[in-house]
Amino acid sequence: MSRSFTATMLRAIRLMRARKQTKTARELNKVMAGFMAPSVLAALKLKPAKSRKAAPPKAGQALGTVLKQLSVAQSLMSGAATPATRETMPGIPKGGQYLARTHRSAAGSRDYKLYLPASQPKRPKGLILMLHGCSQTPDDFAAGTHMNALAEKHDLCVAYPAQIRGHNAASCWNWFSPRHQIRGAGEPAILASLTRKLMKELGLGRDAVFVAGLSAGGAMAMILADLYPDIYSAAGIHSGLARGSARDLISAMSVMRHGKATNGGATKGSATNGGGPIVAAHSLLTLPALPALPVRLIIFQGTADSTVHPANAAMIVDAAVGGDAVPTKIGKRSVGGRGYARSDYAGPDGATLIELWMIEGAGHAWSGGRAAGSYTDRTGPDASAHMIRFFTAKAA
Structure with a gap:
């Protein structure tokens, strides 16, 4: 490929703005063909271009097709491509309940798994909403994080919502889409509605409700922390990204690879409004007036992560406390x-x-996780244990 990834993406953006959809489709195909191995192209059902005389894609239809492929590429290019070949079931402590449920709301519905501790099935001490990464499932994520066993030890309930390929080609939470970065709409509204339902069912208040996630799930957890500080008191972000750091697939891929967006994403030192960052250039991302309820954050990031650039962790911190903040x-x-x-x-x-x-030296994997699940690194520190320690310390 003669041009760099960023230069090619910028070229595609300019073509989009000029509504030259056929050329845009070809540009995006070049990006994918240049970065993907033959096995990845096969997974996307793409064939390398044979010659310049090949028939051009149809205008209008072509861009949508390529962007759908690009959604899969977001996961595949980074190595988070292939779901587990076997069904992974998490360990369930004796007496605990692991239930399959569906939540429906005005914004949409999602299936989810719910762990209820044997010690306190009706009145647990807290609730954690756990958001899996791309190509994962609730069962896979529960097994890899070993969160059920820790929840049993601390009398906590854990909910694992499911994102399926019908909602995203790679089963990713759509953290990069503007309509999923605003309060009262899209996936954040569905997840917030689910959380509210469980809070009512279990008799829990905000101080005992938390959210955590990995990768795309970490990015969505950060979005929920920003948009719903009235629901969540703390969030655990593992290999995630700041809300507003991307507004489409192109800027998402850029910020994942380089730690900065090329298409109007958030920058360091974003302003805040009621607990969440605002991207001033995009009114869709502006929060309504909310009570000043700070959401505590615990962030884990591997320095050798080639899927989500380590600089994204600093962007999350900067958005929360400002770029000039000094660690205590x-x-x-x-x-x-x-x-x-x-x-x-x-x-x-x-x-x-x-x-x-x-x-x-850690890559794109849950630190201290278990081999039973995908995208885990058994070497410590144990992210799950430290998240629970961080969550419950304030709730106690």
Whole structure:
């Protein structure tokens, strides 16, 4: 490929703005053909171009087709391509319940799995909404994070909503789409509605309700923390991205690869409004007036992550506390032979608002996870245990 990834994407953006859809389709096909191995092209049912005389795609239809392929490519190019070949079932502690349910709301519906601890099935001490990554399932995610066992130990309930290929070609949460980055609409509204339903059912208040996710799930968890600070008191973001860092597939791929957007995404030091960042250039992402309820964040990011650039972790911190914020505590340690650096940031009340964990040499995988699930790194630190510790410390 003669042009760089970014240059080619910018070329495609210019063609989109000029409504030259046939040329745009060809540009995006070049991007995918240049970055994908033959096996990936086969998974997308694409064939390399044979010659310049090949018939051009139909205008109008071509762009939509290529963008759908690009949605799959978002996952496939990064190596998060292939779902598990076997059905992975998580461990269920003795007496615990792991239920299959469906939630329906005005914004849409989603299936989900619900873990109820044996110790407190009707009145648990808290609820965690767990959002899986691309190509994962609730069962796979539950097995890899071993969250059910930890939930049993701490008397917590865990909900695992499912994103399927009918909603995204790679089963990703659509964190990069503007209509899924606003309050009261799209996937955030569905997930918030589910959370409210469970809060009512289980008798829980905001201080005992949390959200966490990996990759696309981490990005959606951050969106929920921004948009619904009245529901969630804390969020765990593993290998995720800041809300507003992308507004379409092209800018999403750019920010994932380079830690910055090329098409009007969020930048460092975004303003805040009621607990969430605003991207001033895009009114769709502006929050309505909300109570000033700070949502505490614990962030995990591998320094060798080739799927989500490590700079995205700093973008999340900057959006929450500003680019000039200074950590109140910095420490470097190791566990299981894996080093990590932890930086704490205080909120207005002096209490810890953010914990940032940068894990040395870790890739795009749940730190301290179990081999039973996909995209896990068994080497510590244990992200699940530290998230629960962080969540419950304030709730206690």
